[in-house]
Amino acid sequence: MTRIILFNKPFDVLSQFTDKGTEGSPRRTLSDFVKVPGVYPAGRLDRDSEGLLVLTDNGKLQARISNPKFRSPKTYLAQVEGTPTDAQLDQLRKGVTLKDGATRPAEVARIDPPDLWERVPPVRFRKTVPDAWIKLTITEGRNRQVRRMTAHVGLPCLRLVRWSVGEWSLDGLASGAWRDA
Numbered sequence: 001m002t003r004i005i006l007f008n009k010p011f012d013v014l015s016q017f018t019d020k021g022t023e024g025s026p027r028r029t030l031s032d033f034v035k036v037p038g039v040y041p042a043g044r045l046d047r048d049s050e051g052l053l054v055l056t057d058n059g060k061l062q063a064r065i066s067n068p069k070f071r072s073p074k075t076y077l078a079q080v081e082g083t084p085t086d087a088q089l090d091q092l093r094k095g096v097t098l099k100d101g102a103t104r105p106a107e108v109a110r111i112d113p114p115d116l117w118e119r120v121p122p123v124r125f126r127k128t129v130p131d132a133w134i135k136l137t138i139t140e141g142r143n144r145q146v147r148r149m150t151a152h153v154g155l156p157c158l159r160l161v162r163w164s165v166g167e168w169s170l171d172g173l174a175s176g177a178w179r180d181a
Contacts (some may be wrong), residue, residue: 003056005054008176013029041062079131080133082131092108123159
């Protein structure tokens with residue numbers, strides 16, 4: 001039977017079970033939170049991003065979730081610097097051209113600030129620069145794609161939380177916690 005684990009990855013945690021980084025400064029990894037043998041992440045989430053990471057012991061499912069050809073929708077809540085204009089959101093909806101090529105169109109909407117856990121460390125706030133939240137769904141998963149897309153349209157990302165992958169979501173799952181799907 002396939003095991004599927006939904007993990008709410010905190011900020012500053014690597015999306016792998018071991019740290020092959022620099023000696024002497026160990027970084028937190030999945031093994032600090034998930035003590036289940038034989039499961040591996042289906043896709044990645046950057047160290048400075050938070051949210052849903054799906055882990056499984058099924059290699060075919062792992063590939064299906066992470067391979068862009070299957071167009072598995074991934075929804076993110078992004079706190080951006082600035083106030084999104086209709087023109088900026090329309091650019092994201094049409095897809096933007098990044099250094100590695102054009103992105104697929106995204107579903108995008110302005111949202112009220114979500115009721116999320118506190119991030120440690122907190123996001124820096126500047127009194128002179130407004131910020132806002134958007135909800136963005138993509139069907140790809142390029143390296144730092146959402147951050148690059150929002151920056152491309154003039155909305156640098158301050159905080160990024162992956163809320164859902166396909167049918168699975170973070171609903172009711174605290175930062176650092178996991179549950180079987």
